[in-house]
Amino acid sequence: MEELLGRIIAGKVTDENEQDYFVQVDGTTFRLDKAEIEKPLKLGSVFKGFAYENEGHDLQMTRNAPQVQVDHYGFGTVVRTQRTLGVFVNIGLPNKDVVVSLDDLPDMMELWPQQGDRLLIALREDAKQRLWGVLADGEVYQAIAQPAKKHMQNANVIATAYQLKLVGTRVMTDHYELGFIHPSERETEPRLGEELHARVIGVREDGTLNLSLRPRTYEAIDDDAAMLYAALQHSEDGHLDFSDKSDPEAIKAYFGISKGQFKRAIGHLLKDRQITQHDGQLWLVSAEAKTDTPSTED
Known part of the structure; x- marks a missing residue:
């Protein structure tokens, strides 16, 4: 069965039952699901398809060849992980997922692909006629x-x-x-x-x-301003003991952002007349006062 699996090969239709045709290639028999075939095949005719071993360990051929093959790279979707083995990748076969070995994955498991992630892989057949996924290297990415x-x-x-x-x-x-x-x-x-x-x-x-992967400055301001506004809304009486003169470490400890981000967020909310700043504190502007000019005293 050398150099048969993971490739498109041709064989002779030798038998059939209600569900499958049987295709023989160099003395090895593969089953072919009749549901894939639009017109009946004749015994003795030649069929060309993708050869693999399905999850039930039966040899199978399919006319719907995946892009991922031996020496042919394509994207597959990760469906699950197994700590002791690697990750299972769906390459488009109806009853077979391909494993990318843990030996080819990052040392830190938290950096392993998760369900839904995509990998560019090809196939390789080992000495026991098992198919494995092979990650594309930098040269492959350069080529495409x-x-x-x-x-x-x-x-x-x-x-x-x-x-x-x-x-x-x-x-x-x-x-x-x-x-x-x-x-x-x-x-x-x-x-x-x-x-x-x-x-x-x-x-x-x-x-x-x-x-x-960081947001643009104006996007970050929007996010920080929304967070600051929410903090004021949830304060006991609509104010916080912070201002643009507050200690950077105190700002970082309370809000989780830098003083620069904090000052930009304050400026954003002042401009939108959402808050006022005075006596070293930030205050929510009441709905009635939003049409008035906000105070910006330090």
Whole structure:
């Protein structure tokens, strides 16, 4: 059965029952589900299809060949993980998921792909005729990559993490541009295969992208301002003992943001007449007072 599994091969239809045809290739018999066949096959005819071993350990052929094959790379979706084995990937077969070995995954299990993540893989057949998923390396990504355009500066992109390094995360966008995320441009390290919503902060001369997972400044202001406003709403009498002169460490401990972010959030809410600031405190503006000019005394 050498060099049969994980490939498109041709064989002779030798038998059938109510549910299956049986196709023989070099003395090895594969079953073929009749539900796939629109017109009946004749005994002795030649059938070409993708060969594999299904979850029941039966040899099977299918006319619906997946993109992922031996020496052919394609994206598959992670369906589950098994700590002692690796991750199971759906490549489009009806009754077979392919395992990417834990030996090929990050040392830290929290960086393993999770259900729904995508991996670019090919297949390999081991000495026991078992099919395994093989992760694409950097050369494969380079081979299929498209150069980024200069007009992509500041654009939003969706990308998949394919290489995790101490120096940063390498990704490929949905349009096949290659990108890099420096550790300073993320809050946490992405998982292998994780789909990321990023923004372009640089287009390099070699056609690759520098990306950030951090929000734009105005987006961060909106989020921080919303958080500050909610804190005031939940305070006992609509005020907090903070101002733009408060200690940075006290601000960080209470709100979890830097003093710079805090001051921008205050400015945003003052401009929108949501709050006032006086006597070293922040106050909610009552609904009746929102048409008045807010106080901005320090």
